[in-house]
Amino acid sequence: xxxxxxxxxxxxxxxxxxxxxxxxxxxxxxxxxxxxxxxxxxxxxxxxxxxxxxxxxxxxxxxxxxxxxxxxxxxxxxxxxxxxxxxxxxxxxxxxxxxxxxxxxxxxxxxxxxxxxxxxxxxxxxxxxxxxxxxxxxxxxxxxxxxxxxxxxxxxxxxxxxxxxxxxxxxxxxxxxxxxxxxxxxxxxxxxxxxxxxxxxxxxxxxxxxxxxxxxxxxxxxxxxxxxxxxxxxxxxxxxxxxxxxxxxxxxxxxxxxxxxxxxxxxxxxxxxxxxxxxxxxxxxxxxxxxxxxxxxxxxxxxxxxxxxxxxxxxxxxx
Amino acid sequence: xxxxxxxxxxxxxxxxxxxxxxxxxxxxxxxxxxxxxxxxxxxxxxxxxxxxxxxxxxxxxxxxxxxxxxxxxxxxxxxxxxxxxxxxxxxxxxxxxxxxxxxxxxxxxxxxxxxxxxxxxxxxxxxxxxxxxxxxxxxxxxxxxxxxxxxxxxxxxxxxxxxxxxxxxxxxxxxxxxxxxxxxxxxxxxxxxxxxxxxxxxxxxxxxxxxxxxxxxxxxxxxxxxxxxxxxxxxxxxxxxxxxxxxxxxxxxxxxxxxxxxxxxxxxxxxxxxxxxxxxxxxxxxxxxxxxxxxxxxxxxxxxxxxxxxxxxxxxxxxxxxxxxxxxxxxxxxxxxxxxxxxxxxxx
Ligand SMILES: Nc1ncnc2c1ncn2[C@@H]1O[C@H](COP(=O)(O)OP(=O)(O)OP(=O)(O)O)[C@@H](O)[C@H]1O
Ligand SMILES: [Mg+2]
Numbered sequence: 001x002x003x004x005x006x007x008x009x010x011x012x013x014x015x016x017x018x019x020x021x022x023x024x025x026x027x028x029x030x031x032x033x034x035x036x037x038x039x040x041x042x043x044x045x046x047x048x049x050x051x052x053x054x055x056x057x058x059x060x061x062x063x064x065x066x067x068x069x070x071x072x073x074x075x076x077x078x079x080x081x082x083x084x085x086x087x088x089x090x091x092x093x094x095x096x097x098x099x100x101x102x103x104x105x106x107x108x109x110x111x112x113x114x115x116x117x118x119x120x121x122x123x124x125x126x127x128x129x130x131x132x133x134x135x136x137x138x139x140x141x142x143x144x145x146x147x148x149x150x151x152x153x154x155x156x157x158x159x160x161x162x163x164x165x166x167x168x169x170x171x172x173x174x175x176x177x178x179x180x181x182x183x184x185x186x187x188x189x190x191x192x193x194x195x196x197x198x199x200x201x202x203x204x205x206x207x208x209x210x211x212x213x214x215x216x217x218x219x220x221x222x223x224x225x226x227x228x229x230x231x232x233x234x235x236x237x238x239x240x241x242x243x244x245x246x247x248x249x250x251x252x253x254x255x256x257x258x259x260x261x262x263x264x265x266x267x268x269x270x271x272x273x274x275x276x277x278x279x280x281x282x283x284x285x286x287x288x289x290x291x292x293x294x295x296x297x298x299x300x301x302x303x304x305x306x307x308x309x310x311x312x313x314x315x316x317x318x319x
Numbered sequence: 320x321x322x323x324x325x326x327x328x329x330x331x332x333x334x335x336x337x338x339x340x341x342x343x344x345x346x347x348x349x350x351x352x353x354x355x356x357x358x359x360x361x362x363x364x365x366x367x368x369x370x371x372x373x374x375x376x377x378x379x380x381x382x383x384x385x386x387x388x389x390x391x392x393x394x395x396x397x398x399x400x401x402x403x404x405x406x407x408x409x410x411x412x413x414x415x416x417x418x419x420x421x422x423x424x425x426x427x428x429x430x431x432x433x434x435x436x437x438x439x440x441x442x443x444x445x446x447x448x449x450x451x452x453x454x455x456x457x458x459x460x461x462x463x464x465x466x467x468x469x470x471x472x473x474x475x476x477x478x479x480x481x482x483x484x485x486x487x488x489x490x491x492x493x494x495x496x497x498x499x500x501x502x503x504x505x506x507x508x509x510x511x512x513x514x515x516x517x518x519x520x521x522x523x524x525x526x527x528x529x530x531x532x533x534x535x536x537x538x539x540x541x542x543x544x545x546x547x548x549x550x551x552x553x554x555x556x557x558x559x560x561x562x563x564x565x566x567x568x569x570x571x572x573x574x575x576x577x578x579x580x581x582x583x584x585x586x587x588x589x590x591x592x593x594x595x596x597x598x599x600x601x602x603x604x605x606x607x608x609x610x611x612x613x614x615x616x617x618x619x620x621x622x623x624x625x626x627x628x629x630x631x632x633x634x635x636x637x638x639x640x641x642x643x644x645x646x647x648x649x650x651x652x653x654x655x656x657x658x659x660x661x662x663x664x665x666x667x
Contacts, residue, residue: 216424222380224439224490225412228404239429314474315428 005307012299019295020072024065027288068288077289082281087289091271097167098270101186101193101263102255108194109251113201114244118237120202121209129206136199144196144258148265151192162188165267189262197251197258204247208240242312249305253298327498327530328354328377333390333400335369335376337601343387344601346372348554350390354498354530359521361541361562362534363577364551367598370534373551374500376400377532378415379407394498413443416491416529420503422483426475432459432486433471439493458489461526463519481512488519495527502534517544538581542566547635550574553598553610556629560636570632570643572618573611579648609640617649618642 056064071078077087120132156164163169163185172181212218213236221231260272267273271290278286310316330352336343346369354360362370375381376388379399392399394414399407411417419425427435436458437451446454452471459467462485475483484504491499501520505513521544524531533545541548542562549559550573558571569575596614599605605613609623627640 216419216421217427219380220417220419220425220435220487220490221427221438223378223411223415223417224493225408225410225442226438227408227442235427235430239427242429313429315476 008303015299016296020069020292021065023288023291024068027284028061078285080283080286082283087285090274090286091289091293094269094271094274097268098259098272100182101190101259101268101270102252104186104190105193105255106251108190109198109201112194113198114205116198117202117205118209120206121240122232124210132202136202139196140199145261145265147192147196148262151188152265155188167269185268189266189268193255193258193262197255201244201247201251205240205244208243209236212236212239245312246305246309248308249301253301256294256297324355324357326353326355327394329393331391333376333392335372335381336387338385339602344604346554346601347376350556352549354532356497356530357528358547359524359531359533359545361545361548362532362551363536363538363541363548365536365598367600368551369554370551371502374502374532374534377500378411378417408442412439413494414496415498415500416496418487418491418499418501418504421507422480422487423475425487426483428475431471432473432475436486436489436493439490443494458493462489480508481515484508484516485519488523492523492527497529499529500532505540538577550577553604555610555639557611557639558637564633564636570638572615572642572646609642615646618646
């Protein structure tokens with residue numbers, strides 16, 4: 001088991017190299033560079049050229065790539081031109097904020113998805129199922145940013161129930177005070193993310209239940225005299241929940257993507273907002289570091305899914 | 320079987336209808352059967368004749384939302400038709416054990432073998448966990464599993480088909496049920512394994528004295544293991560009797576075609592040589608006259624009864640419709656034309 005995981009991690013190395021190369025070249029191909037925006041009447045083109053030379057921007061791309069990777073390997077992604085601070089430090093702060101948001105969103109996603117999936121599957125074909133399917137259809141087909149904007153307008157600016165920006169109030173003090181303030185800041189976006197991104201989990205669970213209900217082993221369980229409630233919980237539900245557990249890794253990575261919109265609209269200082277800001281500000285060093293990080297997190301999410309699957313399903317052995 | 324043996328199941332005028340497009344169609348149409356202690360009753364018939372439907376009706380596993388079961392299934396003064404679920408759950412597994420055709424899909428892939436066998440004991444015995452574990456090992460031993468402690472901890476996919484079917488049998492006999500229903504227990508297995516599983520079933524039956532309803536479409540299996548046999552066609556019984564009666568004096572054209580098409584050692588084609596066609600689907604099933612008539616079109620309409628009923632030709636030997644009296648196979652026609660009397664004893 002540990003050997004296999006190690007092997008999978010080693011296999012990720014070439015994937016990450018290809019990914020980093022791709023990101024690097026893509027960033028190079030984008031028009032402009034960090035200094036383009038700095039040209040003002042006060043800075044002469046020759047000064048800019050000197051800055052470029054100092055930053056190594058005139059070297060061949062592969063030299064730039066190797067030095068970027070070399071420094072990245074030591075956790076050094078350079079300086080943010082926009083913020084004049086080390087990229088690693090900025091991402092570190094923001095990642096913590098995103099982590100809080102992600103944890104609460106995942107909890108809310110599952111708190112909604114599991115009962116909905118179970119009800120839809122158990123009462124397949126009834127109005128309960130139809131309503132849940134309808135809700136999923138709506139949540140999948142509505143652009144999430146529209147919902148975020150409406151919600152922030154209504155509950156943030158209108159009713160003033162929730163803050164409309166930031167991650168923690170400056171006036172919060174004490175350990176619990178800060179925690180409470182943090183939760184208060186993420187509660188609205190988390191609920192919205194939870195409401196909007198559970199459809200795949202609901203559908204996965206529902207179809208698992210619907211399929212498993214018809215399996216022969218369920219008939220065997222009934223033929224043993226096992227009461228129907230137990231047949232459902234121990235056989236049908238348990239067998240349908242295992243793939244859901246394995247789907248966890250994918251839910252996490254999907255959520256990180258989803259958080260980009262939410263953070264930007266709620267002005268929540270997480271990685272997602274940082275990413276959008278870095279794209280707008282042509283803050284290359286931040287942007288490339290974030291894309292690389294998202295890529296690695298996706299690979300890790302998939303690995304996590306495979307590991308969970310092999311733990312919960314005895315038929316799958318990853319060796 | 321000794322006819323004086325205790326009556327276990329008395330099925331009278333059983334109908335099981337499935338709803339298809341808002342209409343109910345009888346897949347089991349007025350079936351009456353009895354099963355005694357120590358008896359192996361074989362139920363034979365082609366695919367779609369309603370064998371599994373009958374079995375599922377006995378153990379009460381049809382979904383009441385789209386299935387209607389009427390008639391009587393008497394078990395110890397208790398009518399299983401319409402029995403409430405709580406009571407039925409006390410009977411399933413405890414009084415009736417069931418073995419399914421495909422032992423891979425019939426076992427929960429995510430549960431250890433030991434756990435699946437023990438589940439039955441949880442609901443029908445007062446054994447504690449330790450005692451259940453011991454009983455599981457004893458059962459695995461009884462069904463011929465070479466290493467019970469190992470197998471108890473394995474998952475279904477780790478076992479061969481034959482081993483899985485042994486496990487299914489262990490589940491079915493866990494509470495020593497007086498009735499065992501085996502729905503094509505050997506169809507999914509290799510020929511060599513088939514014989515072993517049947518031997519095992521016979522041994523078990525001798526040990527616990529159950530009555531077994533053995534569903535199969537293999538007449539070789541019937542001849543070797545069963546005491547009595549009922550031949551089903553299109554939801555009805557067309558012939559029924561002791562194995563001796565039915566194999567030595569087959570009467571109904573369907574039985575005779577089945578016997579005639581029994582795969583010989585030197586041929587392996589499984590179709591009914593003489594009789595073309597298949598059992599019609601549930602919705603297209605003919606409900607009047609002789610249901611088998613379309614497959615023996617050379618027989619004149621006058622040879623069939625308008626409302627075919629079962630005739631008792633000998634004590635215990637029943638046959639439906641009167642067409643058996645004049646029935647012949649087309650390739651026997653020359654003999655018939657040559658003036659040989661057509662009679663019911665061509666099988667001899
Ligand atoms: N749940 C159901 N709903 C509707 N029709 C059904 C249902 N179950 C079985 N049938 C139909 O009832 C008829 C009898 O089916 P059944 O499974 O009892 O046949 P069988 O004799 O067991 O066949 P096989 O040898 O293939 O197992 C078939 O026409 C089948 O299509
Ligand atoms: Mg069947």
